[in-house]
Amino acid sequence: MFKELEVFEGITKERLIEILDNIKNIKVGFIGDLCIDIYWIADMKKSELSRETPHFPLPVVEEHFQLGAGGNVIANLAALNPGDITAVGIIGDDWRGDLVSKCIKKLGIAMENVTVLNGKTTNAYCKPIRKGISQTTYEDPRIDFTSEPVTDEAELLIIEKLIKMAKDVDIICVSDQFANGCVTEKIRDVIIQLASTGIIIVVDSRDCITKYRNVILKPNEIESARAAALLSKCSGQHFIEQDIEGYIECANIIKEALGCDISMTLGSNGNIQFYKNKAVHILSHDIEGALDICGAGDTFLSAFTCALAAGASHEEAGQIASIASEVTIGKVGQTGVATPMEIISRFDKAYLCNLNDKTK
Secondary structure (H helix, E strand, O other), X not given: OOOOEEEOOOOOHHHHHHHHHHHHHOEEEEEEOEEEEEEEEEEHHHOOOOOOOOOOOOOEEEEEEEEEEHHHHHHHHHHOOOOEEEEEEEEEOOHHHHHHHHHHHHOOOXXXXXXXXXXXXXXXXXXXXXXXXXXXXXXXXXXXXXXXXXXXXXXXXXXXXXXXXXXXXXXXXXXXXXXXXXXXXXXXXXXXHHHHOOOOEEEEEOOOHHHOOOOEEOOEHHHHHHHHHHHHOOOHHHHOOOOHHHHHHHHHHHHHHHOOEEEEEOHHHOEEEEEOOEEEEEOOOOOOOOOOOOOHHHHHHHHHHHHHHOOOOHHHHHHHHHHHHHHHHOOOOOXXXXXXXXXXXXXXXXXXXXXXXXXX
């Protein structure tokens, strides 16, 4: 059981550089839900009332796209420059799938383990954004393309590729986000079985935390509260807006029921690493200027996974992942990534001065 909360004093710059450099030698596996984020910028100064309908159309003058959901995890893995990345997932043979494929190949990652299914809808989040005379922009309701349940045939193919991948990598990260996503019940069972053999697997799951065993879970505080409520059959309200003691209570419930170590993110309050009956709080640092938290969890998952495989302790991996997330939330208007140089630069700015103050 997790009892007293320790506070991590912080990683040194030399150790940070050593771990980031070691990432170049690791092989990382990924399985999860792939998606494409599409941005349509409409210039409303060019819009004219339609002759056929009482509407002003959106004249799109700019379009750009980037990997989303588990695809953003892959992009963040690639930014850390590991020795090799193997990605297992599914896309459709539609234009959205073509965009996903194009983005993954651009990262230098082979598509051989990404299954393309005929007639399948590739997940996509399309975001129409209006601009006009002023500098103000306005985002219309998002247009989502959602996929159908995975077929039995596709499921067997994914399992085959997952098992093969597990033999060749040092660590696996899982992005389990969509209701009808890549990680089905049978595939989840295979992940649990692989983890039971000693393979380190880090899982980020929005709604299926309670279905995992043997892995390292990476929930945020809200996901932890929901999981604890389900496992203890208590009212979810009991776990909402918890303090640090409440987070430890949630972790104890999850650990006792599932036997999983936990890397719990707490937003601006950093993260807590629950492992080997230890609870260690890794503090974050305030960021100046505008913030955009979109994709911060993907950055954390990727950096935490790579750092662990590169020889970091849970505390060290938690701090490196926290620093990487601080880099990306400072990139407004994009689900950005954090490179090793950006992580070191952020450490110098926000962490090194803090460590120096402690030694005086």
